[in-house]
Amino acid sequence: MAKKRTIRTIPQERTHAREQDPRERSRNFSEVTCVFSVEDALRESERCLFCPDPACVEGCPVGIDIPGFIRKIGEKDFRGAYDVITDANLLASVCGRVCPQETQCEGPCPVGENLEPVAIGRLERFVGDRAIKERWTSVPHIEPNGFRVGIVGSGPAGMACAADMAKAGCEVTVFEAFHVPGGVLRYGIPDFRLPNEVIDAEIDNLRKLGVRFECNTLVGRLFTIEQMIGEMGFDAVFIGTGAGYPRFMGIPGDSLNNVLSANELLTRCNMMCARDPGHDTPLPLGRRVAVVGAGNTAMDATRVCKRLGSEKVYCIYRRTKAESPARFEEVHHAEEEGIEFHWLTTPIEILGDGKGNVRGMRCIRMELGEPDESGRRGPVPIPGSEFEFEADTVVIAIGTHANPIIGQTSRLKLNRRGYIEVDGNLATSLAGVFAGGDIVTGAATVIEAMGAGRKAARSMKTWLGIRDTDTVYLPERAGSDDKLFGIDFAEKSFARVHLTSPERASGGDTTLTIRP
């Protein structure tokens, strides 16, 4: 490494990825943001200060060694960068695209204090996409340990958990209710943000680790969680079924035809390919579509409608742009594509045409009052400000409730709102059963679900008595302060060193016992 980098010596301008022109892209489903070129990636990698105590790693829910992979990019060792990322995260291409980097890794980046932060997400995607193109996979040597692990749900939480358990040597089976794996990545996130080929590639990587996917399997109804632990012989089970029971508004006109949940819209469009005339699933949209809500799902919904040919797409949200839960980039892209935002507006009635169809919507203007329990200023209706406008389709994207199926069919303890109750290690009330992701926390992000999947995997390994093998792939990091012989103190793997025979136990202490 040459001279030490400082904020003054690094390239001052953040490298921007090329984007499809808004007018062009609002008519197609190709990706909006193009991947970095090699030059882009090299230039951007020079902006990393390689902080000794990197805040970005702290901010990453799965703890990717971010300076580590950026350093490899700088050395043009892209394969090496991929290996560093895949130590922590198998889904580089997915996360580089859909993570809210601005609040996670890029948010605390010190470069961002004076300049724009390092484009970590773009760099991650650059590496991930290159791996797909070059067909790289990080398949380590796996020593089978005979344990069988069942995973319920093939979304991000399940995929992350499956990867870690497979690497640890377990025989992993992932059960998915749909006919294709991927969960929310498949049905929820549209192609222009996350192409299906990327999901296919990431799932293929899991298969290469030995993970088996069983689609068309509705756990709870086809067999129960208790049966998995019992008669089916799984040694541990992870539940990552997601939240996904869409909320409706409970206002008059809610059940009119052409009022649909964002989940339904997105599933029909993304998974069932309704936009393709060669597929049978219908998805009729009107000329004017109103999308209620301003989260990432709402943004996806508005942009899908625009691409499917709706002339006017409105986004209705009761607070302001500042409070909208969507990523800044998503709102920005939607605005560019001509989505009309109506901030500080709440629907009070969906108007019917007398034949069961939507003809318009009645809304009321809001203003911001005192901060509520979420810390955001609560919207308060302005009396007398009701107004109507015409619309022929209404898409509801105001969040989800817990899916009831696992609760209906098992003795698992649920919380008041129907989500699965877990302890700090993501263990549920049933021995050997762990849960994580939206079915525990309520709707959150892809990477948070993946973080939960990995955390559950660590707990599962502890529970099964498997020594954590994460560090096997990290020789260069094994010597750091918190590790001894490549064993992470935080993992407390030592407690699981087994005595093989009573003689050994009595006759002299041959067992390694180390206290951190």
Next chain:
Amino acid sequence: MPGTRKDSSFEIVAREDFSDVTFLLEIRHPLMAKAAQSGQFVIVMSHAEGERIPLTLADFDRGKGTITLVVQAVGKTTREMQQTCQVGASLHALVGPMGVPSRASGAKKVVCVGGGLGVAPVFPQARGFKEAGAYVIGVIGFRTWKLIFWEDRFRSCCDELILCTDDGSVGVKGPVTEGVKRAIAAHPDIGEIVAIGPPVMMKACAEATRPHNIRTVVSLNPVMVDGTGMCGGCRVRVGGQVKFACVDGPDFDGHQVDFEDLTTRLKRFAAEEKSALDRWSESCRMKIPPERAVEEALALPDPFEEVAGG
């Protein structure tokens, strides 16, 4: 055991055609046969580009490891299935059993009503009641004698069977509600009625029992995508509340169901379904002899026609 079964290997092991629109499929799925209970349904995709359609389980055989579906060819998907779903072929996707199984109410005397396509899914319910020791009165209705199926199966598990036909060619002339009214008149001590069929029929049954205050269970089959509570397309109004038929049902209290709402929602994709069927029929007509095409074009619509996403 799961894990031994490969995806997309849901083999059709038997088929029976009850009429030119109604056919039965027996599909090998030992795990589902083991788990299935009456009142549940499955979601089927006949091919990779097809749509996901809900079909109520008509039967299941734990010994043989098969489940039975009865399909009415009314839309593009179901008519296509009528052609492609032959013995030895496989469905692209089959998932289930879905929905909350019918609850055993412990009623001592029950009426099981099936109209049109509803005849098949009401059969396991009738059998279930019989096995639980109830006195079972079956009421099954068809358009005409030619369309009757499973009379023998019902006779084997019903203490009384009332057949109804619209044209009076066999049994009671008129809709199944005629049969229900007769059953109520003859038995003042009926504890429960289960009615499965087109919404208009289930509504009529619920109205027939309402004055007598007899518990009436109906099974709803609205348009669905996933069948796991994720899309909300199947929402129905029951007792003024929004319920999802896939995970809160499909069985509901017939006296509480808002059938107007259900009927309207079933027409959600009417225009798309019609044009899909037209396009498909057109492409078929190119392949089949003209005389059959004429015959097809002249075929009368079935009054029990149900928009089952097909």
